[in-house]
Amino acid sequence: MNNLLKSLIYDGKKVLLESGVKNAMDEARLIIKKTLKKNELEFINNQDLKISSKQSNSILHNFIERSKGKPVSKIFGFKEFFSNEFIVNKNVLDPRPETELLVELTINILFKIKFKKISLLELGVGSGCLIISILLFIKKNKVSALGVDISNKALEIADKNIKKFNLEKKLKVKKSDWFSDIHEKYDIIVSNPPYVKTSDIKNLDKEVKLYDPFISLNGGFNGLRCFEKIATNAKFHLKPDGIILLEIGYGQMNSVKKIFEKMDYKIFLKEKDLQGIIRVVGFKLKKNFEC
Ligand SMILES: C[S@@+](CC[C@H](N)C(=O)[O-])C[C@H]1O[C@@H](n2cnc3c(N)ncnc32)[C@H](O)[C@@H]1O
Incomplete structure (x- = not known):
């Protein structure tokens, strides 16, 4: 996985799409945002941010969990x-x-x-x-x-x-x-x-x-x-x-x-x-x- 934030979004979208997640792009963004604990504004303003390999690995782990069917809410333990x-x-x-x-x-x-x-x-x-x-x-x-x-x-x-x-x-x-x-x-x-x-x-x-x-x-x-x-x-x-x-x-x-x-x-x-x-x-x- 590439570790620029914007590349992670597209990598995530691909992983989720292939496993049949319907709103793959939105969900990939949400998973990254939640893993990095960023709000929407920080997320939008930091698309070129370099993500450490530790954080990239956590994000990848969460993409894989989601691709197996686990809802985002149950990955992070919260639901709105x-x-x-x-x-x-x-x-x-x-x-x-x-x-x-x-x-x-x-x-x-x-x-x-x-x-x-x-x-x-x-x-x-x-x-x-x-x-x-x-x-x-x-x-x-x-x-x-x-x-x-x-x-x-x-x-x-x-x-x-x-x-x-x-x-x-x-x-x-x-x-x-x-x-x-x-x-x-x-x-x-x-x-x-x-x-x-x-x-x-x-x-x-x-x-x-x-x-x-x-x-x-x-x-x-x-x-x-x-x-x-x-x-x-x-x-x-x-x-x-x-x-x-x-x-x-x-x-x-x-x-x-x-x-x-x-x-x-x-x-x-x-x-x-x-x-x-x-x-x-x-x-x-x-x-x-x-x-
Ligand atoms: C559809 S969920 C609703 C949960 C929550 N109220 C909601 O709206 O998100 C149904 C709930 O009923 C509980 N339940 C199932 N059988 C029950 C029973 N015999 N007596 C009491 N609660 C029961 C389940 O454990 C579950 O938490």
Whole structure:
């Protein structure tokens, strides 16, 4: 490898293109920038910079990792989501841009609720990107929140992100198999549960099937298993007038609606993402339940 910065960009682009990375040029630039810890301006202004062989070797190593399918986020341990950088690793789902819609809608609903302290529960908290993004937008003391996950290793990352964003007082996380260890009722429950059919996982991009945890993707034989479990139990954990907001997969709207309607909920929200796919649905109970 040549070690002028601008040559490294083209070498990187070539390596990544050959291995089928779609935005090879952008990704090569990103990998170099992140390896050298340079911001965009420093990067643009230093195209003729000579890169030491130690740094060139690190960059080459990262190009090779990326060419094997490892996402840039998992090479460097950070992913941007809702304008913040979250810590990630192999034990958590890489935060997805489409999940930002669920964040936005929850924030809008929270803004409309006046004069009341809100309790918020996230099922399947993963890295914590969803609930942390919500909390960062909402005034201090308005919301108290709990995030649960079945994966201890995901909870370790959620904890790191809670500390990174100084949310220790507002957000707790703990292990629970959906509602198995939840004993309270909540005003708002949010979740982006695993919703890929088990048989479809092998057809996903290698960035996903090799580097996102299977448990964060696997929605069972029909992709709906987690929605069924959540619908069965959420009614016992919603306060009067409580709501549940869910991210769903492509084409799942009617099936998810049926599951929830069968269990005495009514749909009050369905929202499309930027691709025109219904990505978020919201349910309320037809009547309130006692534990
Ligand atoms: C699609 S990921 C969502 C992660 C994160 N909330 C996000 O939006 O990026 C689903 C999460 O649900 C968790 N999960 C899977 N099965 C679960 C269960 N039975 N109980 C609780 N969490 C579960 C996974 O470990 C994973 O962190």
